[in-house]
Amino acid sequence: MPAKRYGIGALSRDTGCNIETIRYYERIGLLPEPPRSAGGHRSYAVEGANRLSFIVRSRELGFSVPDIRELLTLVDSGITCEEVKTITLTHLDAIRARINDLRRLETVLQSAAADCEGGDAPECPIIDVLFGHSEAAPQVKAQIETQG
Amino acid sequence: MPAKRYGIGALSRDTGCNIETIRYYERIGLLPEPPRSAGGHRSYAVEGANRLSFIVRSRELGFSVPDIRELLTLVDSGITCEEVKTITLTHLDAIRARINDLRRLETVLQSAAADCEGGDAPECPIIDVLFGHSEAAPQVKAQIETQG
């Protein structure tokens, strides 16, 4: 009995990955071109579903397409754990840097918003912060300056 | 004596905003079209520099272009502090949500990397995580190798 095969729609449902995105991954070489039916429809085996799940999960964890390309190359060629770890740690650094950036933003905006009383006031501390010449919120301004 | 005027290059240096980006902001309507010299070069007054600084700073604080468009509309129309605050708090929520997402990623990747001993091991805990079911690593790995 022949192995089970998936149309692109079934693959999409199984992996939660948009059909257009599956074709996109194929186009950019993350997914190999699958065999086609007589009429040209893509026909996937279970390996295709696994590979796509890997890609989807990696994207969810924030790996870029070039990263994933590299990870897949390693997987295909029997894995050197070392290299996988390197990619992961680099990615982890980027995530941490991003978190720090966002935390700085959070601080600045939070304190600006705290200074703002809302209502119809003719002056707005938040706007002052955005203009960068705030006298109403000098400490906030100082924080922005060191923002980078 | 006539008020001081800036060419686009001077504006770029003063605000730290790329020349192409300045023209882009004009094209999408964040910056008004400035007067031109006889030969067609843009000529900015100090208000233009202020407005651009506002945009640049808002972008640095993570506001989207539509957000900034709205903030500028409020500024132009004499500000309702309330609305500015609403936009800011919404943005703050988005930033916090993003921070939480990233922290989750950080946790997952960090623990996967901690399980990985590096070296030439034939198994990699990180890869297992990316496949989404860590307990069944070897078979899955075999399955991905060849797609039919």
Add this chain to the structure above:
DNA sequence: GATACAACCTGTGGCCACTACAGATTCAAG
């Protein structure tokens, strides 16, 4: 075998917020 209709095909263009050219023109200094 005919028909209906879902699934699928390719190709193209849009999204965000820019950035990077190419090739023509203008400005300012000497």
Add this chain to the structure above:
DNA sequence: CTTGAATCTGTAGTGGCCACAGGTTGTATC
């Protein structure tokens, strides 16, 4: 008047997709 920097317009590319349009194929039912 010449030179070279600055600026002009227009187009295309980035990443990671999504959304069509308009045509073809697969499959279930009559």
